[in-house]
Amino acid sequence: MASKAKTDKTPAKADDKQIKVDKWDGSALKNALDDATKKVLIEDMGYEESHRLMDGRLAICTLSVGFAMFALAWDYLHPFPQSRPVLIFCVTSYFFMMGVLTLYTTLKEKGCFLVALDKDKAGIDPPNVWTFVSQVKRYDDQYTLYATYVDAKTKAVRTANFTKSVAQFFDVDGNLCSDYFEVEVRKLHSGLSSEKKHK
Known part of the structure; x- marks a missing residue:
């Protein structure tokens, strides 16, 4: 699937464990990208994962x-x-x-792999909820990531998604170029966050 990936992509950050998968295994590619999404939301952004x-x-x-x-x-x-x-x-x-x-x-569940809680720093309001669902169709190289945001106060629900070829995130050896993928996840997140602030 990821055979068209460029070989000059920069490697992941030095302190990150390099993720390598079989580039012809659609499920492995999807799972690696799902795990990378979790890392961005939980480890980098400091959200709390809900296991409900x-x-x-x-x-x-x-x-x-x-x-x-x-x-x-x-x-x-x-x-x-x-x-x-x-x-x-x-x-x-x-x-x-x-x-x-x-x-x-x-x-x-509907294919949901992550429910992240954006807790109020003051601890007064209930947490806002981010839900992430991904999809890779059989024999296809297109990875779609859906994000749903639920405002705890207004109960407003907003959604956004992006679809990209997995070849953009893996090199020819099947190594995940996490920096490239993280940019897309943050863009998706910031898009919903900006919408949230302007309403």
Whole structure:
């Protein structure tokens, strides 16, 4: 995918660990750019990452495994066929929870990889929320990053995005040129921030 990248791109900052991926693996390229976005927002800008979406997924998975473990323990204490009604209930519940998990990831998470909280320095107002979703279509080199800003006071929601070829951010060896990508992320962020200040 990134075969057209220029070889004269400057390397990432010296104190950063160089990120290298298989340039023909779309998922690896997407994940590397997602991680780079997290670094800009969390480490560089000082936002706090919210794990609410992941916690919801873990809760659903934990409950599903709980049904499976309970069925296993019950069958051990009350061998089949005595355990049959409980096994039927637990198996049915497990597959029901898998359906819930699918709906949760599809309708709630919607491909979101980062929820960042912009907390009020005075600690009075609730935090503003930044949500980031990315997309790379199969057999495509176009990386799209969507940003959504939710104002905690007015509940106003604003969105912005950019689409760039992954070849602009990786060299021919698959090394991420983080400086180039960071510029795009900051432009996306500042665009929404400026809009926020002028309204």
